[in-house]
Amino acid sequence: xxxxxxxxxxxxxxxxxxxxxxxxxxxxxxxxxxxxxxxxxxxxxxxxxxxxxxxxxxxxxxxxxxxxxxxxxxxxxxxxxxxxxxxxxxxxxxxxxxxxxxxxxxxxxxxxxxxxxxxxxxxxxxxxxxxxxxxxxxxxxxxxxxxxxxxxxxxxxxxxxxxxxxxxxxxxxxxxxxxxxxxxxxxxxxxxxxxxxxxxxxxxxxxxxxxxxxxxxxxxxxxxxxxxxxxxxxxxxxxxxxxxxxxxxxxxxxxxxxxxxxxxxxxxxxxxxxxxxxxxxxxxxxxxxxxxxxxxxxxxxxxxxxxxxxxxxxxxxxxxxxxxxxxxxxxxxxxxxxxxxxxxxxxxxxxxxxxxxxxxxxxxxxxxxxxxxxxxxxxxxxxxxxxxxxxxxxxxxxxxxxxxxxxxxxxxxxxxxxxxxxxxxxxxxxxxxxxxxxxxxxxxxxxxxxxxxxxxxxxxxxxxxxxxxxxxxxxxxxxxxxxxxxxxxxxxxxxxxxxxxxxxxxxxxxxxxxxxxxxxxxxxxxxxxxxxxxxxxxxxxxxxxxxxxxxxxxxxxxxxxxxxxxxxxxxxxxxxxxxxxxxxxxxxxxxxxxxxxxxxxxxxxxxxxxxxxxxxxxxxxxxxxxxx
Numbered sequence: 001x002x003x004x005x006x007x008x009x010x011x012x013x014x015x016x017x018x019x020x021x022x023x024x025x026x027x028x029x030x031x032x033x034x035x036x037x038x039x040x041x042x043x044x045x046x047x048x049x050x051x052x053x054x055x056x057x058x059x060x061x062x063x064x065x066x067x068x069x070x071x072x073x074x075x076x077x078x079x080x081x082x083x084x085x086x087x088x089x090x091x092x093x094x095x096x097x098x099x100x101x102x103x104x105x106x107x108x109x110x111x112x113x114x115x116x117x118x119x120x121x122x123x124x125x126x127x128x129x130x131x132x133x134x135x136x137x138x139x140x141x142x143x144x145x146x147x148x149x150x151x152x153x154x155x156x157x158x159x160x161x162x163x164x165x166x167x168x169x170x171x172x173x174x175x176x177x178x179x180x181x182x183x184x185x186x187x188x189x190x191x192x193x194x195x196x197x198x199x200x201x202x203x204x205x206x207x208x209x210x211x212x213x214x215x216x217x218x219x220x221x222x223x224x225x226x227x228x229x230x231x232x233x234x235x236x237x238x239x240x241x242x243x244x245x246x247x248x249x250x251x252x253x254x255x256x257x258x259x260x261x262x263x264x265x266x267x268x269x270x271x272x273x274x275x276x277x278x279x280x281x282x283x284x285x286x287x288x289x290x291x292x293x294x295x296x297x298x299x300x301x302x303x304x305x306x307x308x309x310x311x312x313x314x315x316x317x318x319x320x321x322x323x324x325x326x327x328x329x330x331x332x333x334x335x336x337x338x339x340x341x342x343x344x345x346x347x348x349x350x351x352x353x354x355x356x357x358x359x360x361x362x363x364x365x366x367x368x369x370x371x372x373x374x375x376x377x378x379x380x381x382x383x384x385x386x387x388x389x390x391x392x393x394x395x396x397x398x399x400x401x402x403x404x405x406x407x408x409x410x411x412x413x414x415x416x417x418x419x420x421x422x423x424x425x426x427x428x429x430x431x432x433x434x435x436x437x438x439x440x441x442x443x444x445x446x447x448x449x450x451x452x453x454x455x456x457x458x459x460x461x462x463x464x465x466x467x468x469x470x471x472x473x474x475x476x477x478x479x480x481x482x483x484x485x486x487x488x489x490x491x492x493x494x495x496x497x498x499x500x501x502x503x504x505x506x507x508x509x510x511x512x513x514x515x516x517x518x519x520x521x522x523x524x525x526x527x528x529x530x531x532x533x534x535x536x537x538x539x540x541x542x543x544x545x546x547x548x549x550x551x552x553x554x555x556x557x558x559x560x561x562x563x564x565x566x567x568x569x570x571x572x573x574x575x576x577x578x579x580x581x582x583x584x585x586x587x588x589x590x591x592x593x594x595x596x597x598x599x600x601x602x603x604x605x606x607x608x609x610x611x612x613x614x615x616x617x618x619x620x621x622x623x624x625x626x627x628x
Contacts (some may be wrong), residue, residue, distance in 0.1 A: 010058030010319070010336065011261040012268065014205055015041075016212035019050040019196075020234040030055055033254035034261065042067035042202065043173070047234045048089055050216055051199030052207040059336050060264060062322065066272050066309075070203030071153060071172050075219050076194060078165045078181045080105075083191035087121045087178035089232040097190035102160040108187035109155050109167070112180065117147040121178050150175045161221045164195070196224045196231055204271040211260045212253070248597060251574070255593045264319035269311030276311045279320055287312070288337055293323060293330035314338055340396065340435035344426060347440045350461045359436065365395040365466035366458065368475065370405045370512065372419045374428050375530045377503040377510035382432050384468040384498050389433075395465055398436040399429050400458070404562045405512065409442050417564030419515050419531070421538035438462070451476020452489050459493060468498045505530055516564050524625045534574075537563055537623040542607070544620060552610045555620065559605040566602060566625065573600040573625055575609060577618035592618070 017026045023044045030039050040061040042054045051074070054067050081099045084091030100108075122145070151172040159166040165184075169177060178194045185192030198219050200207045207213050217223055224231070262268060266276035279287055283297040298312070307327065312320040322333030345355060365388035367381045374382070388395040402409075405418045420428070422439070429437055440446065449457075454476055458464040467490065475481050481489075483499060490497045502509045510530050518527040519535055527535045542557040559565055579592035596616050600623065601608040609620075 010060045011056075011263050012060060013055040013057065013257065013261050014207075014210035015053045015055050015257075016207060016210040016216055017045050017050055017053045018212070018216065019048055020230065022047050023053060026053060027055065029250070029253055030057070030257055033257035040064045042070075043072070043199075045199060046088060046197070048231050049197035049199070051197070052202055052205065052210055053199075054202045054205050057261070059321070059334060062334050063272060063274075066274065067203060067205075069173050069273075070205075071151075071170060072175070072199060072203075073168065073170045073201040074177050075158075075198045075200055076167050076169060076177050076181065077196040077219075077221065077224050078167065078184065078192050079195040080163045080165065080185055080188070080190055080192040082193060083182065083185070084193045085122070086193075087182055088194050089196070089228070090234060091193070095191045097185070099163045100185070100188035100190055102157075102165075104188045105160060105165050105184070106157050108184050109157055111187060112155055112184060113152050115149055115151045118150045118176065118179050118183070119147045120145050120176050121182075148174065152180075159221055164221050164225070166219075166221055168200075195228070203273075211256045248574075248595060251595050255576075255595060259593050264311065266311070266313060266317065269319075272311075274309055274311040274322070275305035276313060277305065278313050278317075279315060281315045284314065284338065287320065288335060290332060290335070293332075295328060295330075297330070309333060316341070339433075342430040342434065343436040345436060345438045347438060347446070350438055351457065353461070355461055356436070359396045359398075360461075360463040363393070363395045363463045363465040365389075365397050365468070366400055366462065366464050367468045368400040368473070369469075370402050370407070371399065371425055371429065372405045372512035373515060373531055374420075374425065374432075375510055375512065375515060376505070376532060377530070380500045380503065381468050381470070382434075384500060385466070386433055388466050396435045396463075397433070398438065398462070399434055400438045400440065400462075401425065401429070403439055403441045406442060407513070416516055416520060418562045419512050419519070419535070419564060421540075421561055421563055423540065424536065424538055448477050451481020451485070455481075455486065455489055455495075456493070459495060464495050466496045466498070468500055470502060471499050472502075519564050519566055519625075522566055522569075528626075534624045534626055536576075537565065537625070539620045539622055542620065549610065552612055553616060555609040555611075557607050557620075559602075559607055565605060568602050568604065571600040571602070571625060573598055573609075573623050575611075575623055576621045577616065578621050579618050593621070594618070595624075 013030060015026065015030065017023060023041055027039050027041060031037060034057060036057055038058050038061055040056050042056065042064055045051060045053065056063055056067070079089075081097055082093045083095040083097075085094050152175070153170040153172070154168075155170075156168045157165060158168055169175075169180065171177075171180075177197055181192050181194040196219070198207075198216075217227065269276045277298045277300060280297055280299050283293075287293065287297065298310075305325065307325050310323050310325055312323055314320045318338065319336055320338070321335040324331045324333055343356065349355065365385045367385050369378075369381075371378055385397045385399075389397055403422060405415075407415055426437055426439075451474070455464070455467075467486070469483065469486070471483055473483055473486075475486070483497070487497045504510065505514075505526070508514060515527050515530050515535075518524070518530075524535055537559075538561060539557070541560050544555045544557045547554045547556070575596045575598045577594055577596065596611055599610040601610075607623075609623075
């Protein structure tokens with residue numbers, strides 16, 4: 001089953017690149033974590049260097065030129081007395097010289113502020129006569145690279161030891177710190193190369209706020225000399241993800257990336273050097289359809305911004321794209337179509353007329369069910385409904401579901417529990433791309449509604465024009481209305497019906513009941529296949545007690561909620577924790593989310609978690625059960 005990419009995931013991510021990895025390979029984790037192939041960074045760092053990469057995803061990759069143009073700040077360690085052909089630790093020594101004094105170095109730095117001419121390194125990505133300078137250098141050809149203007153805003157000597165100088169440089173784009181090291185040495189009458197480099201800022205963005213910054217090694221002379229061999233022989237290591245520890249590290253990295261992705265906001269656009277403007281409510285359709293724009297298309301808080309590129313936001317403040325302004329004329333850069341906010345309605349909301357009037361007028365495509373999981377058996381139903389967004393007369397996709405599984409309502413004494421909590425189900429439905437969900441709190445009174453009356457209410461109150469269901473679907477009082485009757489009713493009442501075939505795993509049909517049985521049988525491998533993710537116990541509402549047993553930290557709680565739980569016994573689990581507590585159904589903070597391995601014991605719905613890592617902290621969001 002091919003995994004779909006989420007190329008609509010647009011945002012800005014601050015990422016701490018590690019030494020030994022190329023800038024390109026550093027983006028691999030971002031692509032996997034966000035499920036997108038549309039990723040761009042704003043300035044390469046050599047493999048021996050580490051520090052800040054500003055990464056743009058989705059539609060925001062169009063903004064790469066803006067951020068590339070920012071000034072940057074670096075920490076650099078210069079090694080005097082030897083120059084390499086690459087001007088960095090990976091090259092071969094081609095020249096040796098004397099070691100300057102600290103006073104000589106400090107005096108020379110004063111001559112490298114302001115706008116200066118700089119000749120880039122032979123080993124660089126610059127093109128000379130259509131070829132990379134580095135490729136020509138490797139072929140033994142000496143490329144003549146002309147000097148170019150750069151600006152050094154500030155340069156300071158932070159530390160000096162023997163033949164090493166640690167400096168901080170704030171400079172314009174296009175500055176090569178390797179060349180700067182060479183030229184500082186030349187001013188001192190000797191030679192040098194750059195031993196280590198760390199980028200600490202790009203424009204307004206700081207390394208301290210980047211994902212993975214805490215794992216970077218210290219950037220001091222003594223710390224760098226201790227790892228000098230790795231800098232001189234950088235290796236982009238291939239990580240063995242069959243190893244349990246590495247799998248956990250990757251999961252935590254992906255969680256951190258997902259939680260650190262910054263959506264474009266007016267404040268963020270200002271940081272990127274763009275003036276923010278709000279689209280006038282009356283011109284949203286004109287904008288999304290590419291019609292001519294005028295000054296009246298936008299609501300300006302003050303006077304219209306000066307000429308240049310403007311970051312456009314919809315009236316609800318979601319990012320809409322970029323336009324260019326020249327005088328009173330506007331032209332399109334790119335447009336991000338408005339994605340409806342995911343809305344959750346109760347059945348009372350619907351029948352009392354609180355359903356979105358715009359959706360009602362446009363018409364909706366629906367599917368009805370508990371969708372406990374959801375699982376791979378639901379995917380074609382969902383795709384059928386979602387496809388109606390792109391038809392000639394697009395419909396708004398939605399789901400009609402229930403607060404808990406109907407099986408639990410009808411057979412409370414024998415029912416083992418839902419596969420997923422309502423919060424988990426709604427999150428999965430939203431992630432699929434649905435615009436809304438109607439959640440019905442099933443009751444004896446609701447159960448008495450005749451099937452055709454229920455469908456009539458969906459037409460009247462939700463604007464239903466399309467329905468997708470499995471061939472065994474029934475609705476209404478005592479499940480008396482089957483698909484044949486629904487099709488006949490649809491033909492008479494103006495909605496289309498599509499029947500979706502069941503999905504099989506092995507020789508059995510995929511269903512929530514089957515997944516529930518897998519959980520009870522501890523067959524988490526099969527459950528994961530059918531769910532397309534591991535079985536997760538939602539712990540948002542649990543009340544935890546903390547204690548210690550020897551060198552282990554212990555958390556205990558009684559299981560709450562409607563979810564099925566595995567039988568009593570011991571398990572190896574992954575515990576997802578956040579820095580801030582949440583109740584089920586609330587939005588989660590993007591502050592800090594981490595995963596920890598734990599020994600888990602169930603006993604009569606009492607949960608006991610034991611952690612060997614005493615540094616764990618935060619609130620338990622969920623517990624993940626992998627194949628035992």
